Structures are given as structure tokens and as C-alpha cells.
Amino acid sequence: MQLKKRRRGNVRKSLARISAGLLAAALPPLAGQAAAQSYYDDASGTRNNNFGPGFTYSQLDAALLVYQEAGGRVGAIEPTANLSMHAADGRQLSIGGVADSVSGATPNGAVPSNLPQNFVTPIKAQGSSASVTSASGGSTIIKLPPTPGQLATAALGRQYTVPANTLPMDKGFHDHRAALNGAWAQPLGGITEIGVGAGYSRESDYQSITANTHLSQNFNANNTTMSLSLNSEFDSSFPFGGIPTPLSVMNAQWKTQSTRDKTQLGFVLGLTQVMTRSWLTQFNYAFDQQSGYQNDPYRIVSVVDPASGVPTQSLYENRPQSRQSNSFYWDNKLDLGPTVTDLSLRYFTDSWGIKSVTADLAERLNLGSAFYVEPSARYYHQSAANFFHSYLVGGQALPAYATSDSRLGSFTGTTFGAKLGWIVSKRSEFYVKGEYYAQSGNSHPAGAIGQLKQQDLFPKTSAAIAFIGYSWDFH
Amino acid sequence: MQAAPETEASRRITRLGPDYHVSFHAMATPCEVRVETSDAALAERIGIAVEAEARRIELKFSRYRVDSVVGRINAAGHLGLVVDEETSSLLECARQCFDASDGMFDITSGVLRRAWHFDGSDRLPGAQRILDLLPLVGWPKVSWKPPELKLPPGMEIDLGGLAKEYAVDRALAEALAIAPLPMLVNFGGDLRVSGPRSGGIPWNVAIESVEKSGGMAGMLELREGALATSGDARRFLLRDGVRYSHILNPRTGWPVKDAPRSVTIAAYSCVEAGITATLAMLKGRRAEAFLKREGIRAWCIR
Numbered sequence: 001m002q003l004k005k006r007r008r009g010n011v012r013k014s015l016a017r018i019s020a021g022l023l024a025a026a027l028p029p030l031a032g033q034a035a036a037q038s039y040y041d042d043a044s045g046t047r048n049n050n051f052g053p054g055f056t057y058s059q060l061d062a063a064l065l066v067y068q069e070a071g072g073r074v075g076a077i078e079p080t081a082n083l084s085m086h087a088a089d090g091r092q093l094s095i096g097g098v099a100d101s102v103s104g105a106t107p108n109g110a111v112p113s114n115l116p117q118n119f120v121t122p123i124k125a126q127g128s129s130a131s132v133t134s135a136s137g138g139s140t141i142i143k144l145p146p147t148p149g150q151l152a153t154a155a156l157g158r159q160y161t162v163p164a165n166t167l168p169m170d171k172g173f174h175d176h177r178a179a180l181n182g183a184w185a186q187p188l189g190g191i192t193e194i195g196v197g198a199g200y201s202r203e204s205d206y207q208s209i210t211a212n213t214h215l216s217q218n219f220n221a222n223n224t225t226m227s228l229s230l231n232s233e234f235d236s237s238f239p240f241g242g243i244p245t246p247l248s249v250m251n252a253q254w255k256t257q258s259t260r261d262k263t264q265l266g267f268v269l270g271l272t273q274v275m276t277r278s279w280l281t282q283f284n285y286a287f288d289q290q291s292g293y294q295n296d297p298y299r300i301v302s303v304v305d306p307a308s309g310v311p312t313q314s315l316y317e318n319r320p321q322s323r324q325s326n327s328f329y330w331d332n333k334l335d336l337g338p339t340v341t342d343l344s345l346r347y348f349t350d351s352w353g354i355k356s357v358t359a360d361l362a363e364r365l366n367l368g369s370a371f372y373v374e375p376s377a378r379y380y381h382q383s384a385a386n387f388f389h390s391y392l393v394g395g396q397a398l399p400a401y402a403t404s405d406s407r408l409g410s411f412t413g414t415t416f417g418a419k420l421g422w423i424v425s426k427r428s429e430f431y432v433k434g435e436y437y438a439q440s441g442n443s444h445p446a447g448a449i450g451q452l453k454q455q456d457l458f459p460k461t462s463a464a465i466a467f468i469g470y471s472w473d474f475h
Numbered sequence: 476m477q478a479a480p481e482t483e484a485s486r487r488i489t490r491l492g493p494d495y496h497v498s499f500h501a502m503a504t505p506c507e508v509r510v511e512t513s514d515a516a517l518a519e520r521i522g523i524a525v526e527a528e529a530r531r532i533e534l535k536f537s538r539y540r541v542d543s544v545v546g547r548i549n550a551a552g553h554l555g556l557v558v559d560e561e562t563s564s565l566l567e568c569a570r571q572c573f574d575a576s577d578g579m580f581d582i583t584s585g586v587l588r589r590a591w592h593f594d595g596s597d598r599l600p601g602a603q604r605i606l607d608l609l610p611l612v613g614w615p616k617v618s619w620k621p622p623e624l625k626l627p628p629g630m631e632i633d634l635g636g637l638a639k640e641y642a643v644d645r646a647l648a649e650a651l652a653i654a655p656l657p658m659l660v661n662f663g664g665d666l667r668v669s670g671p672r673s674g675g676i677p678w679n680v681a682i683e684s685v686e687k688s689g690g691m692a693g694m695l696e697l698r699e700g701a702l703a704t705s706g707d708a709r710r711f712l713l714r715d716g717v718r719y720s721h722i723l724n725p726r727t728g729w730p731v732k733d734a735p736r737s738v739t740i741a742a743y744s745c746v747e748a749g750i751t752a753t754l755a756m757l758k759g760r761r762a763e764a765f766l767k768r769e770g771i772r773a774w775c776i777r
Contacts, residue, residue, distance in 0.1 A: 012751070012769040014575040019747035022568040023644050222694065277492075278676055337674025 058085045063469030065100075070462045073169070074104040090193070091186040098179040098201075105169040109299040109404040111391045112167050113311050114451040119168065120157045120252040121298075122241030157252025167459050170298065177203045181210075192218045192225070205297075207236045216270075225272040231288075233264040239297035246318030247398055250300050260293030278336065284329040294319045301404040302391045309450025312394055317403040319387065325350035340364040353386035354408065370423050376435075378415040384408065390445060390457045406458060411441035417465075427474065433467040486526060488519055493672075497522025501529040502537075502639055504663030508650065511657040511672055521650045525660055528646040536565070536638040538585065538631070545634055548624055555618070555625035563622045565634055565641065572750055573614045579757045580750060583626075584725035585633030586611045591730070593721040605728040612725050640665050640703055640749035667701035667745045682739050682774055693774060697741070703748035705756045706737030706776070722756040733760035741772040 065078040077100065084094035108119060162168040178201070185195030199210040214229035237243070242255025266288035273281050295317055302311040331344040346358040362376035385408040387401035417435030424430055441458035448457065486499040491509070495518030498507045508525045510518045537543045541550060544562045558566065572580040586608055590600040611629045618625040626632065639662050647660045647667050659668045659678050668678050677696035682704065695702065705722070719730040738755045742748035751771060758765040766773040 010769070011575060011754070011765075012771050015572070015747050015750050015754075016743065018568055018571040018575060019742075019744045019750065021571070022564050022641070022746055023744055277679070278674075335676065337676060 057473055058083060059471065059473045061469065061471045063467055066466045068464050069104065070464075072105060073461070074102060074106055076100055076102040091184075093182070093184050095182045096180070098177070100177045101175075102177070103174040105171040107406070108168050108170045108314075109296075109317060110162075110168040110302040110314055111304065111311055111404075111452060111457060112162075112165055112455040114164055114454070115310060116164050117162045117168055117311060118159055119162070119170070119250065119300075119314065120159045121170070121250070122157060122252050122254050159252075165455065167456070175203050175205070177201060179208075185214075192216050205237065205239045207238075209234045223274040225270075227268075227270040227272075229268045229270075231264075231266045231268070233262075235262045235264070235292075236260070237262070237293055237297060241297075243293075244297055244316040246295065247315045247402065250314040250316060262290060262292030262294060264288060264290045278334060280333040282329075282331040284327075284331075286325075286327040286329070288323075288325045288327075290323045290325075291321055294321065294323065296403070296405060299403065299405055301389060301402050303394050304391045304449060304452065306393050306395050307450060309448065309452035311391070315392070315398075315402070317405070318401050319403055319408075320352065320401055323351055338366060348382075352408070353384070354382055356380065356382035372421045372423070374419040374421070376415075376417045376419070378413075380413040380415075382410060384410040391452070393449065406441060406461075409441050409458060411439055411458065413437060413439040419467075428470070428472040430470050431467070433465075433469075435465040436462065437465065438462045486522060488515070488522060490515075495519075495522075497525070499526045499529075501526065502533045502642065502662060504639070506662045507659075508646070508661070509659040509678075510650075512654070517654055517656075521653050521656075521658070524649045524653055525646040528649045529642050529662060532638055532642040532645065535562075536634045538633045538635060545632060548626065549631045552626050552628055552630070555623050557623045559622070565637060566619060566624060566632075567621060568746070569632075569634070569637065570614065570619060576754050576757070578614070578726065579724070580636070580754060581612065581614050581725040582632045582634060582636065583614055583617065583630055584612050584723055585635070586629070586631050587723045587725070587728050590728070591721075591723065593719075597715075599719070609728050612728070636753055637746065637749065639663060640701075640745040643667050643701070643745040665701075665703040665745050665749055668697055668699060671698040682737070682776070695739070695741075695774070700741055700743050701745035701748045702739055702741055703745055703752045704737060704739040705749075705752035706735070720756065722753070724757065731757055731759045734758075735762050735775040735777050737776040738762060738766075739774040740766075 061080075061082045063080050065076070065080070067074070067076040067078070069075065078098060079100075080096065080098045082094060082096035084092060086092045110117065110119070160170065179199065180201075181197065181199035183195060183197035185193050188194045193216045194214070196213045197211070199208075201208040201210075210231070210233045212229055212231040214227060216225055216227035218225050236259055238259045243257040243260050244250070244255055266286060268284055268286040270282065270284045275281055297316070299317045300314040301317050303313040303315060304311050325348060327346060327348045329344065329346045331342070334341040334343070340363070342360075342362045342364075344358075344360045346356075346360075348354070348356045348358075358378065358380045360376070360378045362374055364372055364374040366372045385403070387399060387403060388405075388409045389399070389402050390404055390409075392398065392402060415435055415437045417433060419431055419433040421429055421431040438460065439462070440460045443456045443458045443460075444453070445457060448455075486497060488495060488497045490496070493513075494509045494511050495515060496507060496509050497518060498505065499522075500506065506526070506529055508522055510521050512518055534540065535543055536545050538545045538549070540546050544556075544558060548556045548558070566582075569580075569582045573582075587605070590604045590608055592598065611627075611631075616627050617630065617632075624632075643660050643662050643665050644667060646662075647658070647669060650658055650660065651669055655669070657669055657672045659666060664683070666680065671677055675698070677698045680695045680697050680702060682693045682695065719732075720734045722731045722734055723729065724731050734756045738752050740748040740752045740755065742751055751773075755762045755766055755771075755773065755775075763775055766775070
């Protein structure tokens with residue numbers, strides 16, 4: 001940190017003036033050349049965030065994301081900040097943080113019914129009734145009588161009622177999350193870059209610890225980069241109310257088991273190739289193996305009457321404890337002069353039976369030297385997991401695994417967005433970005449029973465996402 | 476050290492991707508001009524013009540030639556020489572650089588090279604030898620009353636720190652007068668572009684590694700303006716583990732200590748980039764701090 005403020009750029013300005021004087025005297029103005037003043041004022045092209053191999057510099061990125069689903073569903077506000085420091089010899093350290101606040105209503109997994117439905121969940125103050133003073137989030141506190149097989153003694157529970165012909169949602173959803181991450185990378189001997197990173201994220205009912213290491217090597221006069229990264233993650237789920245027994249009936253009792261864990265190990269193999277002066281292509285292959293608790297502990301699946309289709313029971317969902325996935329990713333960046341095109345395709349397949357394709361297109365257009373716009377579009381389609389059921393039918397044998405989580409169903413999502421960037425100076429950029437996301441699945445699956453034929457079993461969802469961000473490079 | 480006579484035969488023209496590339500040898504260094512065109516005849520006309528300008532400036536300002544303006548100034552000494560307008564503007568530029576750099580950029584410091592031979596060896600001159608030469612260094616000792624320059628006995632000037640960069644700026648102007656095409660003029664690593672390639676694509680310029688000749692330390696993208704590099708990749712002395720760069724401090728007569736091995740500067744003109752690079756080297760271990768404070772786009776290799 002410099003303690004006294006020193007004059008900036010005085011020598012540069014004199015040298016610019018002296019050379020301009022010499023060249024003006026000796027030669028006519030250069031045709032087709034920018035004027036000297038515009039050379040220094042011009043912020044076109046990339047910002048000067050390469051201070052060269054001999055320079056230390058830092059980069060600060062700060063952004064705020066606001067996410068809101070339509071119909072008063074989930075909303076989130078997420079500020080992020082990231083600082084990276086680059087040393088003269090290629091070493092770099094970065095630290096970042098995210099805080100978010102999520103609230104709103106989220107589907108609980110049950111099907112709609114032509115009759116009102118009641119759902120009960122545990123209340124926050126376990127074993128205490130004194131601290132609960134009022135209804136909240138559209139739910140009421142009730143006293144539940146002892147129930148054979150469910151409640152041994154009378155207990156307090158939270159009950160919410162969903163009107164007829166309405167998608168059941170739990171409106172008590174509210175959480176905060178904070179995450180921190182750090183990474184270190186440096187060249188080592190003949191290796192272009194070797195690095196390690198770690199992260200920690202915490203919500204009121206979930207904790208995640210990640211660690212990774214990577215290696216990358218440039219070949220072929222830096223036109224080819226191969227990279228390998230190994231990633232590991234250790235997550236703990238400690239849901240409010242405890243860990244429910246899979247496929248047991250939803251109730252208000254605090255469960256005895258409070259925590260379950262999940263581990264994830266994976267690797268990514270990457271190849272980046274400069275094809276021509278204006279075309280950069282990248283291939284990634286990723287493999288992941290997850291094992292442990294992967295259920296959504298709050299999510300239920302309805303059991304319906306085989307004749308009327310009316311829900312009679314709500315069971316906690318269950319997912320396999322093991323999941324392997326393979327993902328293939330191909331990205332192309334094309335610099336066509338006035339525009340820069342980024343087109344990527346991804347294919348994903350996993351042992352749960354999900355296959356998905358993603359196509360992403362973004363086109364950057366410079367508007368003069370200080371502004372740019374980047375419209376973008378994304379298409380996503382996935383097939384359902386083989387244990388996805390919108391509902392289960394009463395009287396039939398229970399499957400080993402069942403979920404009605406729409407994220408594991410078959411659906412198509414499209415996103416349209418636009419980013420507007422303002423290059424404030426060669427070292428700072430301000431941007432705003434807006435996106436609209438729409439998702440639709442099979443609302444009326446064939447074979448729906450009774451009243452379910454009239455219900456929308458995969459309601460369309462849409463969300464608006466806004467970003468505002470600032471990026472600043474400094475010494 | 477008379478430069479070997481260089482002939483038209485040294486000029487070569489080749490097709491390189493979307494460019495024609497004309498190369499030749501002048502000013503004791505490889506020179507090139509890249510022109511983005513499919514017209515070979517036009518590219519050759521541009522190449523001839525660029526080479527002619529390089530040779531004109533070399534003949535006019537080489538300190539190795541007794542018939543150059545610099546040779547005649549040095550020979551005339553205290554008798555003085557009235558110079559032409561172009562020489563006058565270069566000398567005036569040198570004077571202003573001396574003032575702007577607090578006396579570190581000094582075209583009279585060349586006599587110190589009688590004592591220093593940067594050949595990679597460990598032979599340092601004696602301290603007395605340098606003290607004997609110092610009285611012959613110092614721009615304020617010369618009489619510069621444009622257009623006449625008079626040198627005190629024993630003093631010399633050397634425009635080597637300006638001429639090559641000036642030649643790049645001049646040659647590009649000559650070339651653009653023939654055809655306003657995207658082009659890059661590069662004389663021994665000091666270069667300037669006419670603007671971006673067609674479609675706004677930048678020119679790629681590699682920074683040569685100081686470790687092994689021909690290696691690359693980095694790749695720069697240049698859309699407009701000029702680059703100049705100063706360094707001691709091959710010109711230095713090494714004794715008792717101390718590396719003496721070939722950049723001499725005109726006030727002490729000794730090489731600058733702890734200078735970066737290489738400094739590459741981006742600026743609007745090649746002259747400005749070259750002077751800035753020299754000045755940064757003269758700052759020694761404070762080179763990076765100087766460049767940062769001045770807000771100059773630069774790449775240093777230590």
C-alpha cells in the first residue's frame with residue numbers, strides 16, 4: 001500500500017508530447033491511424049487486465065444476483081465478491097465469498113387434488129411450546145394427538161392447508177447461505193500450472209466442504225492446453241426435524257437421526273486448442289461418483305387412490321445412494337471482428353437414467369468503444385430419472401426408490417438473456433444482465449388416474465434473474 | 476565496425492496466412508513488414524518503400540559512418556555543424572528527453588562504451604577508466620542552438636536510442652501513403668501497427684524469452700500503436716554473480732543495477748515506446764514501480 005500519493009503519468013505525458021512533436025515535424029499524419037489522444041482514451045477491445053509476466057496485480061469482482069420465480073415462489077438475493085492476486089512469477093491466490101438469502105414457496109412434491117389437503121411437518125422449537133406464538137407463512141401450529149405407529153405422545157406440529165386444485169407448496173421455506181472459497185495456483189518446473197483449492201458452504205440445514213487440485217500444461221507454442229482436475233466434496237445434511245425414514249408417512253415427529261453425509265469424487269479432463277487466430281475450441285470430459293445421502297429430506301410423493309386419483313398419503317421420497325455421471329462438453333469461441341460468438345454443447349448421462357443436452361449461444365457486440373451488449377440463449381432438455389413418479393398408486397407394491405422432484409423429471413428449459421457492459425476504464429467494467437427462464441414438462445402424462453386427469457402434474461415455471469456487477473483491476 | 480554492405484538481394488517476400496511478409500536486414504538487425512493483402516505486387520512495393528526508408532535513416536544517422544550526419548557532427552566537434560530540419564527535430568527531441576528524464580536519457584553517453592564491452596564475459600573496466608570518461612558525458616555541456624550543434628573536444632553523440640524507433644514510425648507512414656492496408660512494421664523488435672487487422676482482429680506479437688534465444692515469454696495482442704523492447708538478453712557482463720546490463724547510467728558511468736532483463740512497452744508511437752523502455756531500464760530495480768506509477772502498459776521479465 002502506498003502511503004503518500006505520487007504524481008501519476010507525468011513522465012508518460014511528457015514523453016508522449018515529445019515524441020508527437022518529433023513525428024509531427026518529420027512526417028505527415030499517418031493515414032488510417034488513430035490519433036495519439038484516442039490511443040490513450042480508447043477503451044475498446046479487451047480491458048488491460050494483463051499487466052504482463054513481470055507485474056503483480058489484483059482483480060476484484062463484485063456482483064449481486066436477484067432471482068425470482070413467478071407466482072410468489074422461490075426468490076433469492078445473492079451478493080458475491082471475489083479477489084484474485086497475481087504475482088510476478090505466475091503465482092496466483094484467489095479468495096471469494098457468497099452470501100445468499102432464499103425465501104418463498106417451494107413445491108413439496110405432492111400432486112394437486114380436487115379436495116383441500118393438509119400437510120404436517122415438525123415445528124422449530126423441539127419439545128417446547130412456549131416459543132411458538134403465531135402462525136407463520138400460511139401455516140398454523142397444531143397439537144397432534146398420539147397416533148399409533150406415528151406419534152408416541154402428543155406433540156406440536158406445523159400444519160398447512162393447500163386449497164383444492166392447487167399445487168401443494170410449503171410456504172415456510174426460508175434459508176440463508178454463506179460460502180467461502182480459496183485457491184492457489186503457480187507454475188512448477190516445466191508444468192504450466194498446478195493448483196489447489198478449497199471451499200466451505202453453510203446453510204441452516206446443509207454443509208458442504210470441497211477440495212480440488214488441478215494441473216495444466218501448454219504445448220505447441222501455447223496453442224494447446226491439456227488439463228486435469230480432481231475434485232472432492234463432502235456434504236452433510238442435517239434437516240430441520242431430523243432425517244425422515246425413506247418412503248415413510250410424512251409426520252410432525254422429530255426424527256432420531258439428525259445427520260447424513262454424502263461424498264463426491266470426480267475428475268475433469270480438458271483440452272483447449274487454438275484452431276485459428278479467431279477460433280478457440282475446448283473439450284471437457286467429466287466423471288463424478290456420488291455416494292451417500294442424496295434425498296431431499298423435505299420432499300414427499302403422494303400415494304393416490306387407484307380409482308379416484310385422490311391423494312391418500314404423503315411418503316418421504318427415496319433416491320439411490322450411489323450416482324455416477326459422465327458429461328461431455330464442447331465450447332467454441334469465434335472472434336468474427338465486430339462480434340464474438342460463444343457456442344457450447346453439453347451431453348450428460350448418469351446411472352439414475354437421466355440424459356440431458358444443453359446448447360448455449362452468446363453473441364457479443366461492441367457498441368462503440370465503451371459499451372457492449374451480449375444477447376444469449378440456452379436450450380436444455382433432460383429425460384426423467386428411472387425412479388421419477390409424479391405419484392404412487394395405492395394398493396401396489398412400493399418401489400425401492402421414488403421421487404416426484406420435478407428436477408429429476410423430464411422437462412425442457414429455455415433461457416433468454418442479455419448483458420449490457422460498460423467499460424468504464426481500461427481497468428474497470430460495470431455490467432447488468434437480465435435473464436428469463438421458462439421450464440415445461442409433461443403436464444398431463446398418459447395414464448393419469450381419476451381427478452389427476454384434470455390436474456396439471458408438471459406446472460410450467462418461469463423465473464427472472466438479474467445481475468449487477470463490477471470488475472476492477474488494480475496494482 | 477563498418478556495417479556490412481546490404482543489398483537488395485537480402486529482401487525476401489513470402490506469403491504468411493492472410494499476409495505478405497517482406498523481410499530484409501538493415502540497421503544491424505532483421506527487419507520485416509507484414510501487409511494484409513492478397514496483392515503480391517502491392518506488398519512488394521510497400522516492402523521496397525519500407526526498406527528504402529530504413530536504409531535512408533541508417534545512412535543518415537549511423538554513428539559508425541563518417542559520412543552520416545552523426546559522424547559529421549562528431550567529427551566537427553567544437554567547430555559545430557548546421558544540421559537539416561529532420562536532424563534538428565531529432566536533436567530537439569533528445570534535448571527534451573534529457574530534461575524529462577532528469578538527465579538519465581543522454582545521447583552523449585555513448586563514449587562510455589569505450590570502456591564497456593558487453594560480450595557476456597566478466598571483464599569489467601577499471602574505475603579510473605570510467606572516471607576519465609565521465610567528463611565527456613553530459614548533454615548540458617554541448618551547445619545546441621538550433622540548427623547548429625557544437626560538441627566540446629572528445630565528446631560524441633549517438634542517436635542509436637532514437638533512430639531505429641523513428642525509422643519504424645517513418646517507414647509505416649511511407650507504407651500507408653502507398654496503400655492504407657492493415658500492416659505491421661518491425662525493425663529488430665521495435666514495431667508499430669497501422670491499426671487492427673481486417674475485422675478488428677489484433678496482431679499477435681511474441682515477447683522473446685531472455686533465457687534461450689527464440690523462446691517465447693508471452694504473447695501480446697496489439698490492435699493499434701507500437702511496442703518497443705529494451706533488455707540485456709544477449710548484451711551483458713557477468714562477474715561474481717552480478718549481472719551488469721548494457722544500459723549505462725550517464726551520471727555514474729556504470730551499468731544500471733538490478734534492471735529487469737527485458738522491458739516491453741506499449742505506446743502510441745514507436746519513438747515513445749522506445750524512449751520509455753530505455754527510461755524504465757534506467758530505473759533499475761524501481762522499473763516496475765515507475766511503470767505502475769506512470770500508468771504505462773508494460774511487460775517486464777526479471
